[in-house]
Structure formats: C-alpha cells, structure tokens
Amino acid sequence: MAALSTLFPVFFMIGLGALARMKKWITPEQKDGANHIVFNILFPIMIFNVLLTAKIESSLIWIILYVFIAFILTMVIGKLLSGLTGKKFAHISPYLLTTTEGGNVALPLYTSIVGLGYASNTVIFDIAGSFIAFIVMPIMVAKTTAGHTSVKELCKTILTNSFVIAVCLALILNLTGFYTYLSHTSFIDVYTNTMTQATAPIVGMILLIIGYNLKIKKETLPSLMKLLIVRFVLFAGIIAGFFILFPHMMADKIYMIAVLIYFMSPTGFAVPMLISPLNQSEEDADFQSAFISLYMVITLVVYTLIVVFIY
Template identity: 25%
Template sequence: MFIVSVIFPLIFMVGLGYLLTHIKYLSREHIAGIGKFAFNISIPTFLFLNMYKAPLEQSLNITELMAFYLPVLAVYGLGFMASRLISRGGKNQAESAVYALGCSYSNTILVGLPIIIAALGESMMGNVFVIITFHSALLFAMTFLLSSRGAGQGFSWPRFTRSILFNPVVMSISLGIMINASGIKLPDVLMSGLSLLGQPALACALFVLGANLSFYSISQEWKFSVLACGIKLLLLPALVYCFGHYGLGMVGESLSLVVLLSASPLGVNAYLIATQLKVQQSILASTVVLSTVLSVLSFGFWLWILLEA
C-alpha cells in the first residue's frame, strides 16, 4: 500500500497532463508556456532553495557518486556497442552515441526527484542535487564528442561549456551551493517569495511530461526502443544496486537514492539531443514514451526491494 501511495500522485499528474492534451483541451502552445515557466523559472527556484538549505557536508558523498556514475558509464558503453552490433550494416558513430544516451540518461528532475521525495523525504534532496549536477554534462559531452569525431568534425569545448553553464538547472544548483557555502543569509521576505515560486515546480514538471507524451508516437523501429527500455529500466538499476550494495557496501537511504535515480525513465532531453544531431529521433521519442509508461513497474519493483522486502 505504501508503494501505491508513493506512485499514484505522480501517475495522476502525468495522466492528467496527457488526458487534457489528448482531448485537445490544451494545445502545444499552452504546454510550451507551462513548460517554459516550469523549466526556466519554477524548477530552478526549487533547486536553488533546496541547495541553499542543504547540509553540504552531508550531501557530497563520493560513494554515492561512484555507485551511480560507474554503472551509468558502463551502460552507456554497452548501448553504444549494442547499436553497432545489432544494426544491419552497422550504425554510424553519431547514431550509436545517441542510442547509448537513450540507454543511460535518466529523467532525474521530472520523475526521479518526486519519487525520491515521496519515498525517502526531503532530507535527501541535497544528495540528489549533487549527483544530478554532473549528469547532463557528462553524458551530453560524451555524446557530442563521439558524434563529432564520427562525423569528422571538431568538438567545441567552449560552446559546450557555455551551454552547460547557462543551463537553468546547473545555474540554480551552482548558485545555491555557492551562497550556502559562503554563509550568506537571505532575507526572510525573499525566501518566502522564492518558496511560493518554487512550490508548483514538481507538479508542473509531471504535468508537462504527461502532456508531451501525447505528442510522441512509437516508431517503426520499436525493437530498438524496447531494447533501450530494457537496458535503462532493468539492467542499469540492477547494476547500480549490485555495485552499490555488494561492491561498495551501501545500505539504507543512500542505496535507495542511487537505485531510484537510475530506475527513472529516459529523460526527454535525450530526445532533444537526438533532434539537434539529426539522428535516432524516432527511436528516442519512442523510448521516452515506453520507458515512462514502464517505469511505473520499474519503480514499483525497486521500491518493494528497497523499502519493503
């Protein structure tokens, strides 16, 4: 029953977003406006506040970083090789790099964070934000680097660095860490205003996620999407669990944190990278849809293993 109480509110918001868009009550333009508010204003405010209030000495946990990122890198490599081996004639390096991203990139903000808050409480948010700060930077850099080399093009580190540093998520987390570490105390009236602005962040994020699902369809190359979902939702969290628990001796909330993050579905930003590179768009769009739907089972299983078994 506890697992249902954790997952149902999230499914409700995603389902509501999907339904209202599917019946044309809300258009793409409406969702774009809500998404712009959520991802550029409300979510960054929410992240900033939580990093500002987080106990930094407890949030930076090298063991958690290793338990999450080493399996992610291993799965990225596996996805890259799988794409090269099972494609007819072999996919080019850019296509394989984007497919590898689709097997390893997690929707940590829209899905992973609400699940962790519901299951473990807000006390773990500082640890979550420290982990996800490097998430997009690492995997996107690898994807762009492999794609550029495969196409015989140069990789522009300055351009990539600017795109990461000016990302609202990275900026808000970084600013919260800096002000927290400096010991500066923000005025109470400002904190009250920021708290009000950040309150709808997770609800808006889940609503927009559901709405966007109605815009995607399953591609003809659905077998690749199913394989990516299997790697993302089954293999990656299993590797994180085994490596964290048996390799690093992790238990309790710390282990639950990294496993639940890795069990999140494919993040929609991976589809945006595919669109930007003009490869694997339909496969990654399909994987976003399938993995988001199937993540209900993935989260249910891991919540049972971690919290009730």
C-alpha cells in the same frame, strides 16, 4: 496504500496530459510554451535552491562521487550500445539511462516504508544526480547543438546556460556559508516562501507534458524494451557496487532499502526537457515519455517485493 498515494498522483497527471492531447484541450504550441517556461525559468530556480540548501558533508563525498561516476558510465555504455537499443533513437537514448527521479518517486516510496527520519539516505544520491542533470547534460546538449562553432563561442554558450549559472552560483553561496547566515535572519521566511511559490508548479507541469507526449507506437516497442532492459541491468550493477564498496552501510537494512528503491526508480522527470533541444521529431519526445512511464511499472514491482520480502 502508501504506494498508491505516491504513484497515483503521478499517473493521474500523466493521464491528464494524454487526455489533454487526445481531446485537444492543449495545442502543441501551448505545450511547447509550457515546456519553455519550466525549462528556461523555473528549473534553474529549483536547482539553485536544491544546491544552496544541500548539506554536503565530507563523510559522504565518496558515495556522491561513486554515484556521479556510475551515472556517467551509464551514459557512456548507453552510447556504446546505441546500435543494440535502436539507432533511430541513438542521439537521445544514452541520456535516458542516467539519473533517477528521487524527489517525486524514490523519496516518497522510501519514506512510506521507513519514515521521514531516514529521508537523507536517498536525498544524498540526488546531489550526484543534480550535477549530472544540471551541469553535465546542459554542457553536452549545448556542445551538440552548437554544431561547428569555435571554442570561444562554445564556452560562451555553456557559461550563459541558465542551469550552469544557477549551479555555479548556488555552490559558491553554499560553500561560503551564505545560506547558513540567511537561515539565522528574518529574511529566511521570505526566501523559503519565494522558492516554494516558484517551484511548486514544476512537477505537475512536467508530468502533464510527459503525458501529452505519451504515445507508445508499435514500431518503437522493440527499442523501448531493449532500453528498459539495459537500464535495469546497469542500475542493478550500481546496486551491486554499493554492496562491494560500502558493505558496512549495506548491512543496515534501512540503508539497503534506500539504495534498492532509489536505483530502481525511473529516469529523472527533468531529463526529457533537458535534452529537448536534441529532439529531431515529435517521435523522440513520445519515446522519452513512454520510456519513463513504462519504467514506473518496474519501480512499483520492486517496491512491492521490498515491502513483502525485505521489510
């Protein structure tokens, strides 16, 4: 029942988005408008809040660094294997092999098993994922879409990117102790309520858009299945790396479950929006939505196996 309470709302919103497209309740232009609102306004606010309030402890730096490097490598390997997974989607497929949807899939599934007291075990992985999604990806996308521009123009494009600004500002305020100071003042409630109001619609809108774009075409199935297998193998390798590099932590069953669930969860829901400037056709968006939706099945199978055989 815990898995159902976590996954059903996700599939419901995806299904609602697909129904909205089939019934023509939402036009493609309206969907694109919603996409721009989330991507250009709400997402930067969310990542600012996540990084501002994150507790970056020095003892966990090595884990964050490992996950960051691992996520970078998945993109590099994805690029090298783009011929195998399908040249038609080679410009977007490497991005689908990195990051994990921690907040809306991994975290609730994990805490449904071990309880909220251990939530930080998966949240720490999201710090590395946030750097990839909201710094590395925007820079790569900006560089790709900028074309043959000068270094000066490229730097301007990157530095004026709303995600880059949000990340840099949040880290500066975090490391200087601004949030700690704010949390001891009466303005903390104003800040918290404002962030809650601004970020509340994000996940639902993302899932609705993913569902709207969800069209699994027969001709894309070979590429989808190959990419699913590649991601599964790569992330199984990341899990193996935890056993090799952090054996003392993986000896703790509760921590091991966090690693297994997190790195077997789907690509971050934000990725399709982050890389949308790279889309060459509507089929690209369809491919991304289908990939994330299909990987949810793998996540559910892994969750079930952990509940039955490990915990």
